[in-house]
Amino acid sequence: MKFQSFFMLFLSAAIAASTTLGTDSSNLVSSSAWKCLAGLGRTYAILRGYQSSGLLDPNAIQNIKNAISGGQKQVDVVLYPCFPCGNAQGQATVLVDSLRGQKYANIWIAVQGSQWSSTVGNNQLFFEDMADAILTLGKKFGIYTSANDWGNIMGDYSYYSGSPLWYYHYNNVQSFSDFQPFSGWTAPTLKQYNASSTLCGTNVGLDWS
C-alpha cells in the first residue's frame, strides 16, 4: 500500500512534468485535420470505437488510420457500452477483435449516459465483465467518467480506482486543480475540459494532462 501510493505520486509528478494536449471526436476526422491539430500541439487523439447503440463505430478503423497518418503520436479509443444490450464481454470482444492490427494504445470505458440500470450492483457486474474481457484480450483500459456520473451509475464503488481516470469538467481550464477525489481515485490521468469546440474545421472535445 505504501509503495503503491509512492508510485502514484511518482506517476503524477512524471505526468505533471510534461503537458499533453489531446483531441477527442466521435466523428470521422480527416488526415489533414489531424495534421492541423498536431500543428497546434495536439498530438493525442481519442476516438469513438464502440457506440452506446451496441455497434462498432463504422468510422473507427478509418479514424485511427487518419489520426496516425495525420501525425498523431498516441491514439486511444472510447468504448461507450450498451447496458440494455447485455453481454458486456461480447461488446468488448467485438471492439478488440475488429481493431486488431490497428495502431491504437488504450481503451477508455465510458461510464455516463442514461441507459444504465437503476441498480448500481447490476452496473458493477456489467462493468466487471467488460473490464475482465478487455484485459483477457490483451488490452489496457481506463475509465471515462465524472464523480457525479460514477456515483449515480456505480455507487461508491472503488474496485477499479487503480485504473487511469479520464474525467470531464467543462470549465475550459487546462488544470487538475478542480479535481475532487472520489471512489478511491485520488488523482486523474486526463481531463476533458471542453466538450465541444471547433478546431481545424472540425467539432472536437479538448483534453489535457
Ligand SMILES: *[C@@H]1O[C@H](CO)[C@@H](O)[C@H](O)[C@H]1NC(C)=O
Ligand atoms: C469551448 O471552446 C469554445 C471555443 O472553441 C468556446 O466557444 C466555448 O465557450 C468553450 N466552452 C466552455 C464551457 O468554456
